[in-house]
Amino acid sequence: MTERQGKHALLEQLRADGLTTMFGNPGTVEQGLLDVVEQDPDFDYVLALQETVAIGIADGYARATAGPALVQLHTGVGLGNGIGMLYQAMRGHSPLVVVAGEAGVRYDAMDSQMAVDLVAMARPVTKYATRVTHPDSVLRVLRRAVKTAMTEPRGPVFVALPMDVLDAPNTEPVAPSTVPSRAVRPVPDELDRAVAALRGARNPVVLMGDGVAVSGAQRELARVAEALGAPVWGLDNSELNMDNRHPLYRGQLGHMFGSVSKAVVADADAVLIVGTYVFPEVFPELASPFAEDARVVHVDLDDYEIAKNFPVDVALVADPKATLAALADALGAPAEPAPVPPWTPPALTADSPLIEHFSAALAAHTDDDLVLFDEALTASAGLLSHLPPHVPGNYFLTRGGSLGIGIPGAIGAKMARPDATVVGVTGDGGSMYTIQALWTAARHGVAAKFVICNNHRYQLLDLNIEQYWRDGGVPSHRHPNGFDLRPDLSFVDLARGMGVEALRVDEPAQVEPAVRKMLDHDGPFLIDLLTD
Secondary structure, three states: OOOEEHHHHHHHHHHHOOOOEEEEOOOHHHHHHHHHHHHOOOOEEEEOOOHHHHHHHHHHHHHHHOOOEEEEEOHHHHHHHHHHHHHHHHHOOOOEEEEEEEOOHHHHHHOOOOOOOHHHHHHHHOOEEEEOOOHHHHHHHHHHHHHHHHOOOOOOEEEEEEHHHHHOEEOOOOOOOOOOOOOOOOOHHHHHHHHHHHOOOOOEEEEEOOHHHHHOOHHHHHHHHHHHOOOEEEOOOOOOOOOOOOOOEEEEOOOOEHHHHHHHHOOOOEEEEEOOOOOOOOEOOOOOOOOOOOEEEEEEOOOOOOOOOOOOOEEEEOOHHHHHHHHHHHOOOOOOOOOOOOOOOOOOOOOOOHHHHHHHHHHHHOOOOEEEEEOOHHHHHHHOOOOOOOOOOOEEEOOOOOOOOHHHHHHHHHHHOOOOEEEEEEEHHHHOOOOOHHHHHHHOOOOOEEEEEEOOEOHHHHHHHHHHHHHHOOOOOOOOHHHEOOOOOOHHHHHHHOOOEEEEEOOHHHHHHHHHHHHHOOOOEEEEEEOO
16 A cells, blocks of 8 residues: 555545545544545535534434544644534444544644543543544554444544654555444344234233334334334434324323333333333333333344343344344234324314414425425424324434434434435523524535524423422422523524525414415524414
């Protein structure tokens, strides 16, 4: 291999892996790398004004492509800014390849400006974190990172890149990263145990999550649910794992209180868990929520999550698609799931929430190419009232508990799917974590559409503290002033100040023309939807 500097070799490796779009925010210790990126016509550098935004856009891009996305951060300060969004990516298994520069290995002993242990910072919020320390292992380490990010269970990885290592001569050969297949099914005896545990159940329940979507197992999941006659509940469920119009789909279990999950599974005599961990609440039940005699089968490719908190009867570290297909066949399910019956949206009235009027108008003016990035939180039910997710790959829900994904996630999804209509919906509080992302959409001509559900509050906190009071026997009283978002945030002015056209909607008669204007606009567009 011809000798060249490590930074040039790095781009060759990234190109071999199809990673030619870099989402980032520049810094001095990355300047050598960014200089060669700028001179390479094969690479696009997507500039974000803050690192959280860069990671959020990359997360949306990775989710919409079901592939890896490349992020560049600025040493410790940039990594620190992005920690919250990296946590979201880790919880959601987004295959992000995150790199950050360092001044150089030669300066390790100096404890100088911006010196920090980047690997130690990144490790709690990534699947794998490492640092390149020798010029002969730049590409080897990068291939390992890509492989780790894309091997199920997927997740973000981090590589620290010292400047002196990237400036040094490099003779490593380039080869596409190897991503091993985990499309495996259990051996027959284990499948037989799972079938025996599920067959004949009088009150079965299915709990499913995003491992179903990653595996492409939506059809197989429906077959099993129909064979069992089991209601299907989502948890850690942020993508389209089952057609939401299916009669057996019951919705989300939520992410806050374990008592909600316990109420769903307490009377089940058989529980099938597939593609998720149990249970992903902030305040989970400490004792097992399953009935004492319930038979529990857990299928997932993440062996750490199986029986992590509660014992199960059959634990299968296996691919959901192959395993569900085998279970469906053994349970006597038809080769295809039953057709989903016609779906009728709820009636709208003058008293219907404004978000429901918006949902109806958006449904009337779009079709199955609509991609929703949903961070509506307390308004999410209204958003989906006329837009039930049913197309795999066209619905993405916030996950991980870190606010701010709605706007940048939609930008990333639109960059990945330029021919689709992409609408990101967020709240007034969540939007302000990453409002700078609007500028990136304007700069790069990303024609995503954005809706801010503006109720002048962190309303989710209102609901949670009321539950906290009820659980503790505390009389209801005035909510903390810190939940209030006044004075008014002028989102129309904020958007226009960053080059994005916008308008405010505060009554039902304005919704339909606003939606038409948003969809017809040639570029990014924001609606400030008053929902209080």
